[in-house]
Amino acid sequence: MTTTDAPTPTPPKPVPDEDSAGYWEQLREHRVVLQACTECDRRRFPATPACPYCAHPHWRLEQAAGTGTVYSFIVVHRAFDPAFAADVPYTVATVDLDGGGRLIARMDLTAPIGARVGPHFVDHTDWTELRFQELEAS
Numbered sequence: 001m002t003t004t005d006a007p008t009p010t011p012p013k014p015v016p017d018e019d020s021a022g023y024w025e026q027l028r029e030h031r032v033v034l035q036a037c038t039e040c041d042r043r044r045f046p047a048t049p050a051c052p053y054c055a056h057p058h059w060r061l062e063q064a065a066g067t068g069t070v071y072s073f074i075v076v077h078r079a080f081d082p083a084f085a086a087d088v089p090y091t092v093a094t095v096d097l098d099g100g101g102r103l104i105a106r107m108d109l110t111a112p113i114g115a116r117v118g119p120h121f122v123d124h125t126d127w128t129e130l131r132f133q134e135l136e137a138s
């Protein structure tokens with residue numbers, strides 16, 4: 001067994017562009033927003049310059065509750081970046097948000113498909129990450 005004193009790599013942080021800047025800014029305030037097409041009203045994620053459903057170029061930001069239902073998930077067993085090596089295994093879920101839109105983010109625990117989840121905001125030094133966590137059954 002070998003040991004190393006090499007520092008743990010820093011996870012890469014998002015690089016917002018003009019389409020995604022609002023999403024990242026609102027996450028910093030612990031709010032979930034999605035782009036919504038001004039023509040067909042459909043929400044989309046990730047942020048894109050035009051609507052993937054009707055190709056309309058104009059959009060607005062809509063606040064979402066951040067709650068939803070697990071549509072699918074994967075469990076990552078091999079880190080794509082050395083900065084996440086200590087995190088494996090971890091789960092990435094696709095969640096159908098209440099009010100429309102489907103969002104992809106890490107999930108704190110593996111909840112089954114169909115489980116109700118809500119947002120868990122993880123504050124890093126200069127950005128905030130959205131993760132999902134399973135909601136308690138009522």
Ligand SMILES: [Zn+2]
Pocket residue numbers: 037038039040041042051052053054055056
């Ligand atoms: Zn559209």
